[in-house]
Structure formats: structure tokens, C-alpha cells
Amino acid sequence: MPLIQNNRPVSKLVFNSVFVALLVGQCFSQVHACSSSADCEIKVLFTGEYTDETCNVIINNASNNETITLPKVSIATLQTNAAEAGSRPFDITLKDCPASRKIAVTFKSNVSPADTTTGNLLNDTGSVFSNNVQIRLRKEDSSQVVIDNDATGQEYIISSAGDPLTHRFTASYYAKGNSAVTAGKVHAAAGVVLVYK
Numbered sequence: 001m002p003l004i005q006n007n008r009p010v011s012k013l014v015f016n017s018v019f020v021a022l023l024v025g026q027c028f029s030q031v032h033a034c035s036s037s038a039d040c041e042i043k044v045l046f047t048g049e050y051t052d053e054t055c056n057v058i059i060n061n062a063s064n065n066e067t068i069t070l071p072k073v074s075i076a077t078l079q080t081n082a083a084e085a086g087s088r089p090f091d092i093t094l095k096d097c098p099a100s101r102k103i104a105v106t107f108k109s110n111v112s113p114a115d116t117t118t119g120n121l122l123n124d125t126g127s128v129f130s131n132n133v134q135i136r137l138r139k140e141d142s143s144q145v146v147i148d149n150d151a152t153g154q155e156y157i158i159s160s161a162g163d164p165l166t167h168r169f170t171a172s173y174y175a176k177g178n179s180a181v182t183a184g185k186v187h188a189a190a191g192v193v194l195v196y197k
Contacts, residue, residue, distance in 0.1 A: 055094040055097035055098075055103065056095045057093070058164075059093075070171065085173050092169060095165075097156075101196060103194050106193050107147050108193055109191075118134060118176065120174050121147055121189070128184055128185050129187065134176055140167045140169070153195065
């Protein structure tokens with residue numbers, strides 16, 4: 001399944017309209033999780049338009065079309081409200097950016113909806129999907145990246161030479177409610193937006 005994906009006016013902002021289709025695919029079960037490796041994958045897909053100031057975005061030092069697999073977890077690890085489990089790091093590198101700029105990498109609910117209370121991505125609904133599990137994103141300092149909140153984005157400070165810069169994020173499963181998470185797949189999508197300051 002596909003993977004991680006994902007503006008608000010501030011002075012001197014130029015919004016990059018590059019989007020990362022962020023789909024988080026994963027399964028939960030009582031003992032085992034995914035029935036096949038295809039059920040446990042997250043793919044990063046990029047679509048959109050480039051402005052004259054845009055950076056190139058690279059996932060995990062490879063390309064802009066990579067697969068990230070969240071670990072298999074038991075629902076037993078997610079039976080307490082706000083519990084997190086199965087965290088997986090991923091890197092986002094900005095290169096070929098305008099020199100001496102500050103750029104925030106933020107995530108948007110322009111593909112899948114977000115929970116405005118928790119700030120997480122919501123799972124798809126249906127008989128094959130896990131209930132009451134969400135996807136939480138965190139920055140390098142472990143603070144949460146709240147979906148649709150530019151103020152919580154990861155700041156990149158580009159050098160005067162315009163050197164590439166990498167920051168690490170993590171994605172993890174998040175329980176909404178006590179003893180409420182059920183076995184099933186997890187699939188969410190978000191857009192990544194670069195906010196130029």
C-alpha cells in the first residue's frame with residue numbers, strides 16, 4: 001500500500017505546491033499482523049507543480065518515490081488511550097534550495113482527513129481496516145507534527161551555499177480510546193508542503 005504524503009499566510013511566505021502523497025499502510029492482528037508484505041508498505045508519491053523557488057525533496061537519501069514499512073505490531077500494544085507503537089523513522093532531505101532561507105516542512109490533510117483533537121491522520125474506514133488507530137508524525141526533537149498546523153512543521157535552515165539539509169521524522173501508530181483498537185489494516189494519506197519564509 002502507499003505511504004507518507006503531505007499552507008497558511010505568514011509574512012514573506014512563498015508556498016511550494018509540491019505534494020507528497022503519504023499513504024500509511026499497515027495491519028494489526030491479535031498475534032501476527034500483515035498477511036503479505038504488500039499489506040504492510042507505505043509508498044511516497046509526489047505530484048504537483050514547481051515554483052521557481054522550490055527545493056527538490058528526497059526521501060531516505062534515495063528518490064522521491066520510496067517505500068517505508070512500518071513494523072508489525074499487536075493490538076495489545078495499543079489498548080490504552082494515546083498509546084503509541086510501531087514507530088518508524090524516515091528522512092526528508094531538501095536540496096537545490098534557494099540559499100540562506102528558512103523553510104518549514106509541514107503535513108496537510110489534503111488526501112486523508114485529520115483528527116483536529118489529536119492532530120493525527122485518520123485511518124480509512126471499512127471492514128478490513130483497524131478501528132480507532134491513527135498515524136502520528138513527530139519531528140527530529142520528538143515533538144509532534146500536528147497535521148494542518150504550519151507552526152509545528154520541521155524548520156530547515158538552508159546555508160548561504162544552499163547545501164542539502166536532512167531532518168528525521170517518525171511515523172507511529174496511535175490509539176484513540178481505551179481498549180478500542182481492533183485488528184485490521186491502516187491506510188492514511190497526507191500532503192507534504194514546503195513553506196518558504
